[in-house]
Amino acid sequence: MLLGVREVVAGYGKKTVLHRISLEVGEEEIVAMIGHNGAGKTTLLRTIFGVLHPREGEIHYRGARIDGRRSALNVRDGIAFVPQGHGVFPDLSVLENLELGAHTVQKAEVADRLEAVYSLFPILGERHRQQAGTLSGGQQQMLALGMALVLRPQLLLLDEPSLGLAPFLVQRVLEAVVEINRRFKTTILLVEQNVRQALQVARRVYVIKVGQVVYTGAPESLAQMQKLWQLF
Amino acid sequence: MDYFIHVAILIALYTILSTSYNLLIGYTGLFSIAHAAFYGIGAYTSALLTLHFGASVPLALLGAIVVTALVGGVIGVPALRVRGDYLVIASFGFQMIVFGVMLNWLALTRGEGGLAGIPRPELFGIKIFSPAAYLPLAVVVAGICFLVTWWIARSPFGRVLRAIREDEVAAQSLGKDIVYFKIAVFALAGGLAAVAGSFYAHYVTFINPLSFTLDESIFIMAVVLVGGAGNLWGSLVGTVALVMAPEALRFLRIPDAIAAPFRQILYGLLLVLFVRFRPQGLIGEHSATRGTPKVPAGGDTKVEEGSSALGTRLPQTSGNGKPLLTLRDVTKSFGGIRALDNLSLTLEEGRITGLIGPNGAGKTTAFNLITGFLEPDAGSIMYRGRELRGAKPHEISRLGIARSFQDLRLFPRMTVLDNVVVALPGQRTERLSLIFFAAPHVVRAERENLRRAYELLAFVGLAEKAGELAEDLSYAEQKLLVLARLLATQANLLLLDEPASGLDPTSVEAIMALIRRLPDYGKTICVIEHNLDVIKGLADPVVFLNEGRTIASGAPAQIMASPHLADIYFGV
């Protein structure tokens, strides 16, 4: 087990979003979290990453407790987070974005890492001087993935990478996710609103509702739509 | 002895300045640092009217009030466009300009030399000369100003000011005309500062620009913040403390040459230390009110059957099938992205309509268009045969449409009761003129409003918490308060944006039970909710939006049986 979330309670101010939620992610797995808006999926990712601290419960990563510590430390320990929407610096160029993504990486290694990103997403290499904000939605999403990849993370937290993308791009982005998992042995915890697509790429699925896990299992077990209407 | 009388007179003077400034910064949250400029304009106007036009002191005082109030109103205009930091800069600039003009417009102000020989006031034919004779006058004038300010602050008008401070958008959505209130409060604060200015000019009989500097503005700010913003008694305490403190320094035998800068350092230190260690000031806004709900006289907090604050309970329950609101072919784009694409939607009277659809389907955008916070690019929005396009949010609110916000937008630092009272419609008593010229009417209306507010709080089960601050409620209670505030608007059409989100399962049940009762009182409801349990338990019909269009509507079971809609909802 790479990541373990145990009985975590977390929220913003007065609002409690996660009510004793627990889940596990094994090494090199792709795990998807699905559920209705506001169920707490994003909050859980932010809590694992450390930009939000749990009020109760524990988070374990590589056998050590990481709850309550600063996100910068998690970045150095190989956890990368791609937030919802535009996970890029819109005013900076593609190259500068990738360089900032590699902010914590040794200088000597940066060039190699950039090459690896370019080989996965050639379009980023072609457009490295373009301002990130002027890229198309799909390209921005690839850049956001690229910025996480330069860290060579062991655990990648992805928040709705397909949000707002046209259907053929959704496919492309999720293919890239699978490719990252395969090529770099990266463990991936994915939040996805596009349930069908998530079911296709994930090995296991958690359904979250009102801050709790209401269902967990293999994706095939959720193929029946009636079941989804009930769980959401 | 004269010295102590002088200090007492100064305290009276600064009480006027600090309480009027408190109206701006403490009550309305308008951060202006130009109060010394208003004070100076009042002083110069009054002095010039007596010196050049031979006006009597009372007449000059009146002139000063009018002129300064007008200037204040004009300064209020940029405050409508900008908030926070920019207003500080704009008022800072205004302060510098007024000072520059006083200093350099020699023909009028005689510059640094100032105006001398300003006449003393005459009362009943007796000229008032000595400080001892001046003191009673000072106390009376300051007392009147304090009473005026106090009455304004606790009136419905003052309540709206605080609502604007807490959340401008929410205040607007409750039908408050922000423009009127902001300009009025600037004019008011200016007018009151002019009283102090005029008073000062005729008391010391000599004025020059150095009395109305930025430092003076900062001093007044320090008085209010140290005393406690949003509490007039705080300003009184702050005035006494800060006027006396440097007088006490005299006994430290600090050389005269550095006494003035030494005082400034003291004020600066107080500002820095107070915002850090006691941001609420010596007497905080809610130090007196917290935990003491004012139960209205003879107040019966049960919800009456039949006619009540909720509206008339209808004999026949829900759904007569008449359309209340109709959107036809409404389109709205944001920078090339069509959020709504020829959306058509009908809300039938007395029913609970649920809006569902994937992210970005345009649900919240539809609410924003109906309530006038956004304007459609094309299409029509008809409400009871009236076109809503182009109407302002507060106008639409007055027609009987109210919405809740995903992020609640309560007035956190107001009491639960005030959160509800401020939302009651048709409070003509919020007009400044009425507050003064129809005081008994205001008191009566206020009593009735408190009774209605209690009734609504009882309906949602919060009557016990009426005296607490909204920010101190639990999240579930805050959600109930949102509902009570919404009901207080007396709107017929309620747009609920995720009323159950962020709640634990028990609270979800409780709020659903309340919402289900509303059509009995003639309410029509449209609800956005992602938790499908809530939709299933509340709504009929359900309208399914996708990519800014209505693609299906019907009973929940019907919608959730369609494989096609499932494909859209759960992705292909």
Add this chain to the structure above:
Amino acid sequence: MLELFAQLTVNGLVSGSLFALLAISFGVILGTTRTFHFAHGIVYTAAAYGAYAFAEGLSLPLWLGVVLAVVIAVLLGVGIEVFVYQPLRRLYASPLTVLIASLGVLIIVENAIAIFFSTDAKIISGFPSRLIVLGGVAFTTLHLSTVLVSWALFFILLLYLYGTKTGKAMRGVATSPEMAEIVGIDTRRVFVGAFAIGSALAAPAAILYTLDKGATPDMGVTAVLMAAIAVIVGGVGSLPGAALGGMMIGLARNWGIWLVPSEWQSAIAFGILLLVILFRPTGLFGVKLRKAEV
């Protein structure tokens, strides 16, 4: 007539360059940290008095006085960030609360300087200023230096922000603090860096001004007001916008001598601000330049 216009334009360019330098020094702090740092005015004043104390009081060479003044400015600016603003941010204080504290610091230090140095104008001599007359327009070598130094510092700042790792991190924090945190940038350190840079830039502006007009304890208040106006006029977040805003204020104030009675002189910059607030709240260059710059 034409000569007068040319002279006023040159004067405007000189004082505009100084405003531009001041504006970018204020703008780099505001843009990166979103702190309305009114006390920047007192950092500016302190630098001027520092240079005066070392160059005149201790009779050190002017260049050494300048270096020490920069050190004083950086220490004061960073000190205010670390000891006043950071504790307030940890308490989730509103931006206006931070601003009040800033005003408090401003008057504390201003009056301390007034007590220590008295309020009469302090002159720093030692700059070999000579008059140059070119086609009927007169200016001094000091004026020329003012323009050159201001613009040189502006370009050095841009080089830093675009060419170095820490500069890029600063731009990252400026455009999106959330993203900066996600990629592991220590935003607190970047904030301190922005205060150090902004304060360091305020020192030469203060000294150039003092060499020309002398220093008074209240010089910083006007200076920070002009800087803030220039930044808002240019568009918050755009350094070239801030520089252009500064130039506009310099030119407008000098051309204004022609058109506006002297008692309204101080109103000119404010008038520009008012027009911008009413008609273009994002700032003149905000939209166009915002994307490209800090």
